[in-house]
Amino acid sequence: MGVGLSPQDLIDVVAAGVDVFDCVAPTRNARHGSLYCGQFVETPDDWVAFVPDEERGRLLIKKQQYRHDHGPLSAGCDCYTCEHHTRSYMHFLFKTNAPLYFPLACIHNVRMMQRACEAMQKMIKKATNATFF
Numbered sequence: 001m002g003v004g005l006s007p008q009d010l011i012d013v014v015a016a017g018v019d020v021f022d023c024v025a026p027t028r029n030a031r032h033g034s035l036y037c038g039q040f041v042e043t044p045d046d047w048v049a050f051v052p053d054e055e056r057g058r059l060l061i062k063k064q065q066y067r068h069d070h071g072p073l074s075a076g077c078d079c080y081t082c083e084h085h086t087r088s089y090m091h092f093l094f095k096t097n098a099p100l101y102f103p104l105a106c107i108h109n110v111r112m113m114q115r116a117c118e119a120m121q122k123m124i125k126k127a128t129n130a131t132f133f
């Protein structure tokens, strides 16, 4: 419980054998303007790592540096928010307290957690030739 402060948290606990967990952090972080930003990469030991694109793997959307940033929240993210909106637009929604900000931000952070799980699932399948996923 409470292992979602970063996508790397999930990766670490699954590597340690934990397979049931939950956490409010992805949506709480999103609501407070902290959005996951990074890439999932395969490691030499056939596992997964979350490589942050921004400091600590999160961008704080309230920062002025995103006011004119027309990139997605996280490069390579396939969530609805990243495919349809920019950091600049999300910055605007956050700064103006627009209700639309909250679902869009939560969609992104939850999708990043799903992508962490998908990356781990791929490596587990590869290691075990499992067909039950």
Ligand SMILES: [Zn+2]
Binding pocket: 073, 074, 077, 078, 079, 080, 081, 082, 083, 107, 108, 109, 111
């Ligand atoms: Zn996204």
